[in-house]
Amino acid sequence: MEGITFHSEPELRNPSLIAAWPGMGGVAIIAARYLRDKLGAEELATIEPYNFFDLGAVSVHDQVVGEPEFPESKFYFWRSGGEKDLIIFLGEAQPVVRGYQLANLVLDVAQRFKAKGVYTFAAAPSHIYHTSRPKILGAATEPRLAEELKGMDVTPMAAGTISGLNGLLLGVAKRRNMEGICLLGEIPIYTTPIPNPKSSKAVLEVLIKLLGIELDLAELDEWAKREEEEMGRNIAALRESHAEEAKRLLDYFDQLEQASAEEGIQELLELSTEELLGDVERFLKREREKGN
Amino acid sequence: MPARAQLKIDREPQLKNPRLVLAWGSIGDVGTEAVAYLRDKLGAQELGHIEPYDFFDPAIEVENGVVEELEFPESKFYYWKNGDGDDLILFIADYEPQVGRYEYASLLLEVGQRFHVPRIYTIWAFPSLVSHTAEPRVFGVVNDVKLVPYLEQYPVIPIQERNLISMNGVVLSLARERGFQGIYLLSEAPHYATGTYHKSCRAVLRVLTTMLGIGIALDEFDPLIEQAEEEMDEIVKKASWAFLEDFTIDYGDFFKEEQ
Numbered sequence: 001m002e003g004i005t006f007h008s009e010p011e012l013r014n015p016s017l018i019a020a021w022p023g024m025g026g027v028a029i030i031a032a033r034y035l036r037d038k039l040g041a042e043e044l045a046t047i048e049p050y051n052f053f054d055l056g057a058v059s060v061h062d063q064v065v066g067e068p069e070f071p072e073s074k075f076y077f078w079r080s081g082g083e084k085d086l087i088i089f090l091g092e093a094q095p096v097v098r099g100y101q102l103a104n105l106v107l108d109v110a111q112r113f114k115a116k117g118v119y120t121f122a123a124a125p126s127h128i129y130h131t132s133r134p135k136i137l138g139a140a141t142e143p144r145l146a147e148e149l150k151g152m153d154v155t156p157m158a159a160g161t162i163s164g165l166n167g168l169l170l171g172v173a174k175r176r177n178m179e180g181i182c183l184l185g186e187i188p189i190y191t192t193p194i195p196n197p198k199s200s201k202a203v204l205e206v207l208i209k210l211l212g213i214e215l216d217l218a219e220l221d222e223w224a225k226r227e228e229e230e231m232g233r234n235i236a237a238l239r240e241s242h243a244e245e246a247k248r249l250l251d252y253f254d255q256l257e258q259a260s261a262e263e264g265i266q267e268l269l270e271l272s273t274e275e276l277l278g279d280v281e282r283f284l285k286r287e288r289e290k291g292n
Numbered sequence: 293m294p295a296r297a298q299l300k301i302d303r304e305p306q307l308k309n310p311r312l313v314l315a316w317g318s319i320g321d322v323g324t325e326a327v328a329y330l331r332d333k334l335g336a337q338e339l340g341h342i343e344p345y346d347f348f349d350p351a352i353e354v355e356n357g358v359v360e361e362l363e364f365p366e367s368k369f370y371y372w373k374n375g376d377g378d379d380l381i382l383f384i385a386d387y388e389p390q391v392g393r394y395e396y397a398s399l400l401l402e403v404g405q406r407f408h409v410p411r412i413y414t415i416w417a418f419p420s421l422v423s424h425t426a427e428p429r430v431f432g433v434v435n436d437v438k439l440v441p442y443l444e445q446y447p448v449i450p451i452q453e454r455n456l457i458s459m460n461g462v463v464l465s466l467a468r469e470r471g472f473q474g475i476y477l478l479s480e481a482p483h484y485a486t487g488t489y490h491k492s493c494r495a496v497l498r499v500l501t502t503m504l505g506i507g508i509a510l511d512e513f514d515p516l517i518e519q520a521e522e523e524m525d526e527i528v529k530k531a532s533w534a535f536l537e538d539f540t541i542d543y544g545d546f547f548k549e550e551q
Contacts, residue, residue: 097391099349100364139354146357156357163351171352171362180359 001108003051007043010077012085016117016211017110019089021165025187025196028121028166029090030220031204036088038215041076044087045109049073052095052102073102075109084211087115094164103165103172111176118173118180119210121203122166123196124157125189129256130231134186134199136206141174145181152206157184183207188256189273190280191231194288198224234287242283249279298347299399301340305371307407309378311504314400314414316385316459320481320489322417324384326497331382333508336370339381342399347389369403377505381407388459397463401470412467412474413500414460417492420480424524428480428492430499435464435474446499448477475503482524490516 020032035041049070059066071093078086087110095102110118124137138154139162140146146156161167162182173180183206185199201220208215235253238246248271271279313330315323330336344364353360365386372380381403389396404412422428432448433456434440443450456464456476464474477499479492494513501508 097349098346100345138357139352139359140357141359143356143358149357157354158357159353159355161351161353167352168349168362170359171350174359175362182359 001105001112003048003105004045004109005048006045008077010042010044010079012077012079012087012113013083015077015085015087015110015113015115016119017087017089017106017115018119018207019091019106019166019169020121021091021094023094023164023166024123024125024192025185025194025199027123027185027187027196027199027203030195030197031121031200031207032088032090034200034217034220035086035204035207035215036076036078036090038219039078039086039088041078041086041088044075044077046075047073047102047105052098053093054096073106077113080213084213086211087113091165099165099168100172103169106169107172107176107178111178116179118169118178119207120166120169120180120182121200121207122162122164122182122184123187123192123199124184125192126186127256128186128188129253129259130188130191130198130228131257134202136202137184137186139170139182139184141170141178141180145179149181149206152209154183154206181210189276190284195223195227197227230288234284237290238283238287241287246279246283249276249283252276252279296399296402298343298345298395299340299402300343301369301403301406303337303339303371305337305339305373307371307373307379307381310371310381310407310409311378312381312383312400312404312407312409312412313500313504314383314385314412314460314463316388316416318417318458319419319483320417320485320487320492322479322481322489322492322496323415324386325488325490326415326493326500327382327384329493329497329510329512330380330501330506330508331370331372331384334372334380334506336372336380336382339369339371340403341369342367342385342396347392347396348387349390374506380504380506381409393459393462394466397459397466400463401467401472404467404472405470409472412463412472413503414463414474414476415478415496415500416458416460416476417479417481417489417496419483419485422480422482424482424485424491424521424528428495430495431478431480433461433464433476433478435468435472435476439473439475443475446502448499484524487520488516490520 018032020028022029053070055068058068073091076088089106136154137157138149139157170180170182183203185203187196187199197220201217204217239250313327315327317324348364350362350364367385370382430448431451432443433451434443460476464476467474477496479496481489481492490513494510497510
């Protein structure tokens with residue numbers, strides 16, 4: 001296969017593909033990395049980066065320039081010991097160009113090992129507080145699969161777009177008549193640039209049910225707790241330092257905290273999403289940076 | 293991946309001095325609809341297309357939990373044989389490429405080279421403060437100083453100083469590098485225009501067809517323009533009343549109280 005280096009040629013049984021690229025809250029990539037690490041998945045193949053990425057900076061050590069560095073696009077495999085093995089693909093960065101071709105290469109490899117199902121993850125930013133339990137939305141390549149997801153506490157995504165490769169891969173899978181599911185974990189709209197292991201855990205909970213495998217998710221819980229505490233500290237610090245200036249943002253947090261998880265909040269005070277994100281950038285980001 | 297693989301030419305017609313006319317999506321779909329009108333009126337035939345995969349990465353759409361089929365924008369070539377006169381190649385693209393403008397422009401110019409195109413025309417429109425009741429102006433830019441007097445023969449306003457950010461400028465500049473003459477005609481459309489703005493299509497086609505020496509009737513635009521004008525009049529009237537009610541005092545009531 002052109003543009004792909006294979007590190008091993010294992011015999012895999014009915015494998016499913018799980019693929020992830022970085023995106024909002026790192027929901028997808030954190031979940032897929034955790035899965036790879038916890039299962040101890042082994043290296044399978046690497047996609048050459050040259051068609052999809054541009055060279056960035058080159059580091060210097062002791063006056064000597066280092067090797068050119070490209071983001072990795074790498075496959076791993078895991079033998080379950082049972083009937084269903086896994087292929088896990090991790091893209092270190094979203095491709096700069098030719099995402100459609102990258103998605104096709106990823107599926108070429110999956111189909112070479114006769115994979116039928118494809119799973120991806122993504123984030124669904126919404127008006128929830130960072131301490132509440134994220135809902136899981138689902139998008140599938142076929143109505144039958146979307147219907148099956150309902151039984152797993154997954155809400156079908158009513159309408160919208162999934163941008164980036166976590167979405168595009170599913171569109172390409174559909175073109176190839178492969179079955180595909182994207183699980184989207186809710187994340188608070190004010191935390192999109194920071195990791196959200198809580199949402200990653202929530203999508204993994206659904207995935208392991210779908211695949212029928214066991215996985216210890218405790219480490220994600222611990223990480224989620226740390227992130228949650230830090231966010232709590234940042235909001236408290238903001239309340240201390242800028243209570244008046246940041247009033248409408250703080251009011252928004254109060255409202256989210258009081259809203260029940262099911263209902264969410266109906267109206268955003270008088271705040272538009274743009275204004276909200278502007279306030280987050282102005283106040284909350286500053287608290288975060290101070291804390292680091 | 294070689295860019296050339298992305299150019300799909302399905303036929304090899306013998307064309308005589310074909311002028312190449314290019315259009316991308318813009319406000320009021322002016323360029324694309326104008327060239328599509330030309331294509332339909334002349335009965336131009338399909339020639340080929342540019343594969344979209346190097347240039348577009350669409351976001352996927354979801355409806356009721358189900359992923360929709362992937363849709364890529366189209367970029368298609370047509371040709372028309374003009375009896376004893378000079379032939380035409382038309383190019384209509386839904387959108388400008390998201391990335392890879394240089395490669396994309398090179399593909400267009402490769403078509404130019406393959407069919408020995410002497411001159412390239414690109415058609416576009418920009419949003420302006422022009423009213424829908426006024427006749428839209430047509431502006432022009434050329435890529436060769438020798439073409440300036442040529443442009444002056446037509447009712448086209450020359451653009452003196454401007455940064456051209458659309459693909460049109462990129463293509464014209466590369467075209468000069470590769471030995472093609474190029475003319476860029478851009479019309480204006482009211483910034484509040486939605487959907488296809490036929491008045492600008494007609495305005496730009498009047499100039500283009502004269503330049504190409506092709507006599508086609510443009511009267512099919514007339515009823516569409518009339519209808520759109522009536523609709524826009526209505527919208528403007530409503531907006532003016534809403535403005536009056538929101539931002540002025542009704543002095544009738546004011547005086548009543550005084551009495």
